[in-house]
Amino acid sequence: MESMLQPVADFFGPAWPAVWTLAKIVAIIAPLMICVAYLTLAERKVIGYMQVRIGPNRVGPKGLLQPIADGVKLLLKEIIVPSSSNKGLFILGPILAIAPSLAAWAVVPFDDGLVLANVNAGLLFLLAITSLEVYGVIVAGWASNSKYPFLGSMRAAAQMVSYEVSMGFALICVLLISASLNLSDIVISQGTGMFADMGLGFLSWNWLPLLPMFVVYLISGIAETNRAPFDVVEGEAEVVAGHMVEYSGMAFALFFLAEYANMILVSILTSVLFLGGWLSPVGFLPDGFHWLAIKTAAILFIFLWARATFPRFRYDQIMRLGWKVFIPVTLVWVFVVAVWMMSPLSIWS
Amino acid sequence: MEFKTFVFYFLAVIMVFAALRVITARNPVHAALFLVLTFFNAGGIWLLLQAEFLAITLVMVYVGAVMVLFLFVVMMLDINLDRIREGFWSYLPVGALVGILMLVEMAMVLGGSYFGLEAMPAPPPAGESFSNTRELGRVLYTDYVYPFELASLVLLVAMVAAVTLTLRKRKGIKSIPASEQVAVKREGRVELVKMQAEKED
Numbered sequence: 001m002e003s004m005l006q007p008v009a010d011f012f013g014p015a016w017p018a019v020w021t022l023a024k025i026v027a028i029i030a031p032l033m034i035c036v037a038y039l040t041l042a043e044r045k046v047i048g049y050m051q052v053r054i055g056p057n058r059v060g061p062k063g064l065l066q067p068i069a070d071g072v073k074l075l076l077k078e079i080i081v082p083s084s085s086n087k088g089l090f091i092l093g094p095i096l097a098i099a100p101s102l103a104a105w106a107v108v109p110f111d112d113g114l115v116l117a118n119v120n121a122g123l124l125f126l127l128a129i130t131s132l133e134v135y136g137v138i139v140a141g142w143a144s145n146s147k148y149p150f151l152g153s154m155r156a157a158a159q160m161v162s163y164e165v166s167m168g169f170a171l172i173c174v175l176l177i178s179a180s181l182n183l184s185d186i187v188i189s190q191g192t193g194m195f196a197d198m199g200l201g202f203l204s205w206n207w208l209p210l211l212p213m214f215v216v217y218l219i220s221g222i223a224e225t226n227r228a229p230f231d232v233v234e235g236e237a238e239v240v241a242g243h244m245v246e247y248s249g250m251a252f253a254l255f256f257l258a259e260y261a262n263m264i265l266v267s268i269l270t271s272v273l274f275l276g277g278w279l280s281p282v283g284f285l286p287d288g289f290h291w292l293a294i295k296t297a298a299i300l301f302i303f304l305w306a307r308a309t310f311p312r313f314r315y316d317q318i319m320r321l322g323w324k325v326f327i328p329v330t331l332v333w334v335f336v337v338a339v340w341m342m343s344p345l346s347i348w349s
Numbered sequence: 350m351e352f353k354t355f356v357f358y359f360l361a362v363i364m365v366f367a368a369l370r371v372i373t374a375r376n377p378v379h380a381a382l383f384l385v386l387t388f389f390n391a392g393g394i395w396l397l398l399q400a401e402f403l404a405i406t407l408v409m410v411y412v413g414a415v416m417v418l419f420l421f422v423v424m425m426l427d428i429n430l431d432r433i434r435e436g437f438w439s440y441l442p443v444g445a446l447v448g449i450l451m452l453v454e455m456a457m458v459l460g461g462s463y464f465g466l467e468a469m470p471a472p473p474p475a476g477e478s479f480s481n482t483r484e485l486g487r488v489l490y491t492d493y494v495y496p497f498e499l500a501s502l503v504l505l506v507a508m509v510a511a512v513t514l515t516l517r518k519r520k521g522i523k524s525i526p527a528s529e530q531v532a533v534k535r536e537g538r539v540e541l542v543k544m545q546a547e548k549e550d
Contacts, residue, residue: 089382120480124405131413135385138417142378142424150424157421161414181482320527 024116028105036260037067043304050308077249082144085246089143094247094254097136101261104129108268109184111278111289122183123175126269127168130224133262134160136255137226137233141243152242155315156226156233162322163223169330170217173210173337174273177348187277191287193347199283205276209347212333214274216326218299221266223318225259227303229310230318237312263303264296271295357397364390377423381416388412399474402482 009016041056041063048055056063081087107122109115119125134156141153175181178189193204207214223230234242244255271277271292278292313321341348367386374380388411395404462468489497 086376089378119401121401121405121482124402124409124482128405128408128413131409134413134417138420138424139382142420154421154425157417161417164413316524317527 021116025106028116029102032102032105032261032264033257035264036257037071039260039264039300040070040256041067042300043307046301046304047308050305071253074250074253079249079251080246082146082246085145086143089139090246091251093136093140093143093243094251094258095136096139097133097258098254098261100129100132100136101258101265104265107183108265109187109272109277110292112184112188112287114289115184118182118184121181123171123181123186126183127164127171130262130265131164133224133258136258137243140247140255144243144246146246148239148241148245149243152233152239152245155239156243159226159230159233159318159322160224162319163220163326166216166322166326166330167220167224169327169334170210170213170220171273172334173213173330174206176334176337176341177206177209179348183272183277187272187279190276191279196283200281201276201279201283202281205274205279207274210274210333210337212329214270216330217274218270218302220322220326221270222303222306223322225262225266225303227259227263228307229313231312232315232318235312263300267296267299267303268292270299275299353397357394360390360393360397364394377426378420381420381423384419385412385416388416399479400481402485 005020009020012019044066045055045063056066059065059069081090104126106117107115107119107125109118137156137160138153141149141151141156144150174186178186180186180189190205191201195201195203226233232238234244239245244252247255275295276291277295278287278289280287280291340346364387367383367390370383371380371387374383388407392404392408392412395401395407
């Protein structure tokens with residue numbers, strides 16, 4: 001690979017590192033956008049079948065070209081800027097929504113060594129970047145200068161800050177037992193242990209010793225991405241579409257892209273942190289990226305499944321779940337894990 | 350110019366501009382968003398100093414949590430800037446005095462013999478495997494464990510105090526404990542009554 005690229009590197013000269021990094025970014029973002037497009041189709045199909053419908057089936061064979069048709073439609077629509085809105089921030093809102101959800105992919109490890117930036121503080125970086133996601137919603141809601149967007153953004157601010165706390169505590173447990181903030185190291189550390197030596201790798205992944213944290217992280221992830229049943233931010237029966245009411249065309253599409261990119265991000269992170277990333281569940285099968293893809297797809301299916309199954313939470317119930325259930329549970333479990341690690345029963349050495 | 354120097358000036362220029370806009374912006378929401386930009390660039394400059402833990406914590410805590418709640422409050426207020434600026438000239442002498450005092454103090458600290466460039470030369474660049482986070486944690490929980498625990502206790506007291514100050518028991522609210530809601534059975538809500546069919550002849 002290195003020798004093959006040498007002539008290209010010579011051509012670009014000193015600009016080569018920047019060009020090479022840019023190429024790698026494109027190699028992550030372009031497939032991601034295709035995944036996002038087809039995730040919207042998968043969502044409509046899955047929910048359709050769960051409700052005994054067929055779902056979209058008109059555009060292309062089996063409706064497979066539906067996302068492309070949707071994309072073209074959104075691209076061609078006019079972007080309307082309300083006259084009494086705050087124009088600069090109105091445009092900035094969707095940008096602030098999509099930027100962090102793409103930036104977070106910089107530290108996601110896809111395979112052993114296959115990561116854009118293998119930084120030591122990868123987990124911290126993720127926490128910081130995902131905490132910025134709320135700004136898109138808040139800025140959009142305020143700049144729209146309209147009642148429903150404003151109510152939606154208020155809800156978003158409270159909800160996302162609340163669930164970030166429990167998410168952070170869940171991550172603290174993970175980094176306690178893997179003794180590293182580097183995501184690749186966290187995956188590799190899950191491949192060792194008693195069960196992994198017996199060839200049953202899936203029993204030594206973090207989900208088993210940290211089962212409560214796994215559940216808390218997954219549910220908090222659904223709440224962080226404002227997905228059903230936690231979608232009071234855009235609850236169509238209450239605040240029409242929340243922060244997105246005044247947006248049209250591509251500006252609206254950016255919120256949509258950000259939401260689905262975040263869903264995929266939370267799923268892939270759950271796979272990396274709790275389900276062993278690219279590691280194979282059993283000893284006789286080789287590790288590889290396909291395992292990460294399968295795990296991520298399974299968790300994405302849970303996202304869609306939850307949306308088709310549960311009614312929307314009431315707002316005070318969401319706050320109660322976050323503050324009165326998840327935070328005490330995570331606080332206790334952080335303590336339990338810390339004591340467990342120091343006791344003679346520790347399974348992490 | 351070295352690439353790192355370029356990045357530093359890039360971040361620093363944006364940071365100084367944003368900081369100036371925080372105090373000159375007419376709209377309080379704009380001011381809060383500029384403050385976010387300032388924090389973000391400060392985080393970038395700290396990253397250049399290999400203090401990645403502090404940089405990311407700055408973004409996480411101040412940008413991700415504190416400023417969100419700040420915006421939350423600022424957005425709900427209907428602030429009339431002209432009324433706030435009414436007393437500007439009468440406060441100016443006091444404000445200027447405090448400002449000059451702080452400037453002198455900073456100049457004395459930074460330029461004096463204690464913290465000057467001669468007294469505190471830049472540390473040698475750390476190696477590849479150097480982890481700022483690990484180093485910080487080690488110092489914080491060994492050498493400085495008592496001050497650290499004391500600080501956290503002070504924060505806890507402040508937190509409890511804030512909660513007690515704002516806590517009030519309201520009477521007549523209709524909220525139901527969640528455990529009671531969950532425990533509801535069909536039998537408690539629905540009653541089937543057998544009755545004779547009513548016939549009209």
